[in-house]
Amino acid sequence: MASETTVPVLLPEPELAPPRRFRTLRDLLRKKIALLAIAYLAIFYACGLLAPFIAPYGLNDQQLTVETRLQPPSADHLLGTDRLGRDMLTRVLYSARTTVVFTIVIVISGGLFLGLGLGLLAGYRGGWVDTAIMRTGEVLSGMPTLILMLAITASFRGRINSWSFWLEDHTFLGDDSKTLVKFTIISLATVPFAWLGSSRIVRSQVLAIREQAYVTAAESLGATTPRILIRHVLPGVMPLFLVGLSSGMAGIAGAEVALSYLGLGIDEPAASFGNLIGDVNGTRFFEQYPYLLVAGAGPVILFLFSWNLLGDALVDVFDRRQNSHR
Amino acid sequence: MGPGLAGYIIRRLLWAIPVLFLISITVFAMLRLAPGSPIDAILGQRYTEEQAAVLRDKYGYDDPLPVQYVKYIGNLAQGDLGVSTRHRDFTASEIIWPKIWISTQLGLIALVIVFGLGIPVGVYAAMARGTFIDPLTIAFWLAIEAIPTFVLVTLTSWFFALKLGVIDLGYEGVWTPNMIVPVLVMSLPGVAGVARFMRASVIGVLGEDYIRTARAKGLKEQTIVLTHITRNALLPMITVIGLSLPGITTGSLFVEVGFGIPGIANESLQAVLAPDYDVILALVLFGATLFVLANVAIDILYGFIDPRVRVGVGRGQ
Numbered sequence: 001m002a003s004e005t006t007v008p009v010l011l012p013e014p015e016l017a018p019p020r021r022f023r024t025l026r027d028l029l030r031k032k033i034a035l036l037a038i039a040y041l042a043i044f045y046a047c048g049l050l051a052p053f054i055a056p057y058g059l060n061d062q063q064l065t066v067e068t069r070l071q072p073p074s075a076d077h078l079l080g081t082d083r084l085g086r087d088m089l090t091r092v093l094y095s096a097r098t099t100v101v102f103t104i105v106i107v108i109s110g111g112l113f114l115g116l117g118l119g120l121l122a123g124y125r126g127g128w129v130d131t132a133i134m135r136t137g138e139v140l141s142g143m144p145t146l147i148l149m150l151a152i153t154a155s156f157r158g159r160i161n162s163w164s165f166w167l168e169d170h171t172f173l174g175d176d177s178k179t180l181v182k183f184t185i186i187s188l189a190t191v192p193f194a195w196l197g198s199s200r201i202v203r204s205q206v207l208a209i210r211e212q213a214y215v216t217a218a219e220s221l222g223a224t225t226p227r228i229l230i231r232h233v234l235p236g237v238m239p240l241f242l243v244g245l246s247s248g249m250a251g252i253a254g255a256e257v258a259l260s261y262l263g264l265g266i267d268e269p270a271a272s273f274g275n276l277i278g279d280v281n282g283t284r285f286f287e288q289y290p291y292l293l294v295a296g297a298g299p300v301i302l303f304l305f306s307w308n309l310l311g312d313a314l315v316d317v318f319d320r321r322q323n324s325h326r
Numbered sequence: 327m328g329p330g331l332a333g334y335i336i337r338r339l340l341w342a343i344p345v346l347f348l349i350s351i352t353v354f355a356m357l358r359l360a361p362g363s364p365i366d367a368i369l370g371q372r373y374t375e376e377q378a379a380v381l382r383d384k385y386g387y388d389d390p391l392p393v394q395y396v397k398y399i400g401n402l403a404q405g406d407l408g409v410s411t412r413h414r415d416f417t418a419s420e421i422i423w424p425k426i427w428i429s430t431q432l433g434l435i436a437l438v439i440v441f442g443l444g445i446p447v448g449v450y451a452a453m454a455r456g457t458f459i460d461p462l463t464i465a466f467w468l469a470i471e472a473i474p475t476f477v478l479v480t481l482t483s484w485f486f487a488l489k490l491g492v493i494d495l496g497y498e499g500v501w502t503p504n505m506i507v508p509v510l511v512m513s514l515p516g517v518a519g520v521a522r523f524m525r526a527s528v529i530g531v532l533g534e535d536y537i538r539t540a541r542a543k544g545l546k547e548q549t550i551v552l553t554h555i556t557r558n559a560l561l562p563m564i565t566v567i568g569l570s571l572p573g574i575t576t577g578s579l580f581v582e583v584g585f586g587i588p589g590i591a592n593e594s595l596q597a598v599l600a601p602d603y604d605v606i607l608a609l610v611l612f613g614a615t616l617f618v619l620a621n622v623a624i625d626i627l628y629g630f631i632d633p634r635v636r637v638g639v640g641r642g643q
Contacts, residue, residue, distance in 0.1 A: 033461050139348050144576055144613030146591075148353075150598040151606055155360035250472065258580075261476055262595070281476060283484045297477045305472035309465060312522060319526055 027317040034313035037306035044303050047093055048100030057087040059094050060269055072291050079295035082279055088295045094271035096299065098183075102256045103249060105187055110194025110252075111245050118195060119202025120229055120237070124210060133199070141196045149255065152189040153264040160185070179270040186265045190255050194248070201244045202237050209236045243318055247311035250304040257300060273300040335626055342618040349614045350607075354395050357603050363387070364603050367411040385409070402611075408604030412597060418604045422590060422612070426575055429582070429589035431500045432509060433574025439513035440520055441567065447517060448524025449556055455529065464525065467518035478511050479584035497587045508585045512578045516570075523566055527559040534558075568624035572616035 028034050047054065056078075063069070063085035071081040079088035122133040160181050167177035209215060210233070218228050259265035260274025267275045273296070280292040364387060365378050382388050386397055401408065407418035447463060454460045473481075486493045486507050494504050531537065532555065540550045577591030590609070597605040 031461075033465060135345075139345055139352075142345060142614045142617040143349055143353075144610055144617075146576070146579060147594050147598065147606065147609055147613065150595060151353075151356070151601075151610075154598045154601060155356070254474065257474055258476075261474070277474065277477060281480050283480055283488060286480050286484050287488055293477065293480065297474065301469075301472050301474070301477070304474075305469050308468040308472055308518070312464060312468060315522075315526070319529065 027320070028313060031313045031317075033309055037309040037313070040302055040306045041310065044096055044299070044306075045100050048096035048098075051093040051097040055087075055090040055093045057090045059090055059271060060086065061090075062086055070289055070292070073295070080291055082292065088292065091271050091276055092273075092295065092299050095273045095276050096303075098260075098266050098270065098272045099253050099256065099300065099303065102183070102187070103253050105183075106190055106194050106252045107245065107249075109187070110191045111198055111248075114191065114195035115198030115245075116202055116237070116241055119199035119241075120206055120233065122199065123203040123206025124225070124229060124233065130203075134203070137196045137199060140192055145193050149189040149193070149259065150262075150264065153185055153259060156185045156188070157264065175269075179266065182266055182270075186256055186259050189259070190252065194252060197248060198241060198244045201240050205237045205240055206233055209233050212236075240318065243311070243314045246307065246314055249311065250307040253300075253307070254304060273297070335622065338622045338625055342622065345618060346611070346614060350399070350611055351395065353607055353610045354398065355391065357601070357607060358391055358394065360601075364411050367600055367602065368414075398607075407608040410602055410605050412600040412602040412605070418608045421593065421605055422608055425588060425590040425593050426612070428500060428587065429577030429591060430575045432505065432512065432587070432589065433577060435505075435509050436513040436516070436578075437570060437574050439509065440516040440570075441563075443513075444517045444520025445524050445556075445560070445563070448521040449528055449551065449559070451521060452525040452528035452532070453551065460525075464518070464522060467521055471515045471518040473515070475511065475515065475578065475580035476584060478515070479580060482507050482511055483585070495585055497585065505587075508581050508587060511584075512581050520563075520566065524559065524563065527562050528555055531555050531559045564627055565624055568620050568627065572613065572620045575616060576613060 063081070065085065068081060068085040069083060071077055071085075073080045077087050077089065079092060082088055082091065118133050122130040160178065164177040164181045167173050167180065168175075171177070173180060215228060215232050218232050223231075256265055256272065257274040257277070260267065260272040261278050262274075263278070265274055266272035276296045277293070277300075280286075280289065280296050286293050364385065365373075365381055368381060369377060386394055389397070398408070405419070407422070410416045410418050410421045413421055447467065451460045451463045454463070470478075483495050487495050493507060495507065496504060498504055537550065537554055540554050545554075575590070576594075577587075577589040579591040579595060581587065582589040582592040583595065593605070594609055596602070597609065
């Protein structure tokens with residue numbers, strides 16, 4: 001912040017922004033652990049998005065013979081086969097697709113739309129808009145999250161069939177209708193709780209930036225509210241917003257895995273890590289077929305671990321920045 | 327305790343009332359408007375219309391929603407949480423309180439372990455800043471945090487019960503050796519969060535002038551770390567401890583299901599699946615009340631510890 005006071009007020013803000021952003025990236029790239037995490041996340045997201053093209057078998061290709069069921073890893077099946085003789089690698093790739101799509105959907109709806117949008121609105125407008133948004137957030141964060149997520153998913157589950165039959169009849173979705181409905185339900189259960197943290201971070205940032213000279217200058221020049229928010233406030237808000245978002249990613253992805261494990265999220269015929277782990281979990285089963293749990297749970301544990309590491313590294317970079325400014 | 331703080335506490339407590347009302351109205355409406363009905367839950371698949379009418383009349387399900395809500399709140403004020411539709415002859419209170427007590431005891435032990443491990447780990451990592459020990463320590467605990475609880479349950483129970491054969495895992499009461507593994511599974515994933523917070527707090531304190539002064543006057547490193555650094559870095563920890571207190575009463579779902587502990591998280595899942603309307607409502611309200619109270623308690627605690635809060639400066643209110 002200190003460097004900005006020496007700059008003439010009327011200099012356009014975007015010219016100031018690039019060096020700051022690159023400094024964050026540089027600090028982050030200096031951390032080897034963060035680099036490894038980013039690399040794994042990139043691979044995971046690529047695999048998830050490309051699952052149908054790179055999967056060696058069809059998702060539900062079964063081979064129900066003694067020789068083909070519950071196989072350890074081999075050249076034919078790199079991660080082995082499950083109870084029904086389905087290729088584990090294929091199921092892992094399709095599960096990654098579920099995780100990838102789910103995190104993207106929640107980041108856009110809960111993070112960008114609700115978290116960033118409501119945070120900007122509350123901080124910039126102030127007054128009753130601010131009060132309404134922030135109080136709603138406090139009420140929501142006061143509720144026991146898991147019970148409510150379970151209650152929401154469970155109360156919608158009775159309607160899955162009627163909704164998906166309607167979709168099958170009236171849209172092009174066909175067999176995917178049921179999965180889409182289930183996906184919508186777990187999203188609806190997650191979104192109400194996904195924006196609370198980020199909107200609070202964004203709001204407090206906006207409150208600070210709103211008082212800056214370049215914002216007042218833009219206001220006095222007659223810039224419209226959307227323009228001020230997007231061109232002048234947003235660039236200053238984004239770094240901390242992204243830090244908060246990346247710290248919350250493991251929790252978002254974990255919620256889907258947990259709901260699916262309980263049978264309340266994505267299940268057959270689609271694939272999800274929760275459902276996949278549920279198939280191969282259990283103490284006795286693990287003793288006989290340890291490789292199946294490793295194959296099923298390993299990729300998603302590494303995924304959550306990578307988000308944890310990345311979030312931690314980002315927080316650390318920003319803490320150090322703030323300490324050095326003091 | 328000055329007048330400023332007392333007023334602040336009263337305002338906070340008054341503010342809690344509308345919040346709790348809003349939560350109760352939201353959840354009440356959600357449960358009553360959801361598909362299915364308590365009648366189905368009590369009588370099962372087949373019943374005559376007369377049976378249903380008797381029950382609807384008895385529990386007032388025919389009344390308009392606002393009337394039902396007012397009646398519910400009236401009963402609540404007298405400590406009546408309603409009836410359980412899953413366990414026929416029990417009230418919601420008889421179901422939830424004993425189970426909440428089981429979960430709370432386990433949660434409290436886990437909480438002590440989380441902070442007992444997390445705080446030293448955080449201080450250790452912060453003091454080792456700049457070496458490879460710091461990121462490695464934090465990464466280790468972040469890795470444990472990343473393992474889904476239901477996988478951790480399988481791995482630990484396989485290792486301790488089948489591989490080593492040292493511990494039985496059936497539930498025989500809270501204060502038995504059988505609960506050692508479940509409590510570890512509940513606590514170990516939480517260590518990373520506490521350690522990271524403590525690490526950041528210590529690093530903040532390290533830059534303070536009084537640390538330089540302590541070093542300059544030649545105090546032993548051990549004294550500086552324990553009395554100057556750790557004690558001051560612990561202050562912001564109060565919020566974290568306070569906010570995690572309500573959580574210990576809700577239990578850990580996957581641990582209770584995985585180890586067969588008859589706690590409240592286990593009951594919550596069954597109540598949601600049944601559905602057991604009054605029990606769900608009671609659980610949500612209980613959780614929300616604790617959360618609000620914890621927030622107020624934290625503010626009061628800060629008033630005692632940090633004199634600046636007491637005279638009304640330092641925190642913008």
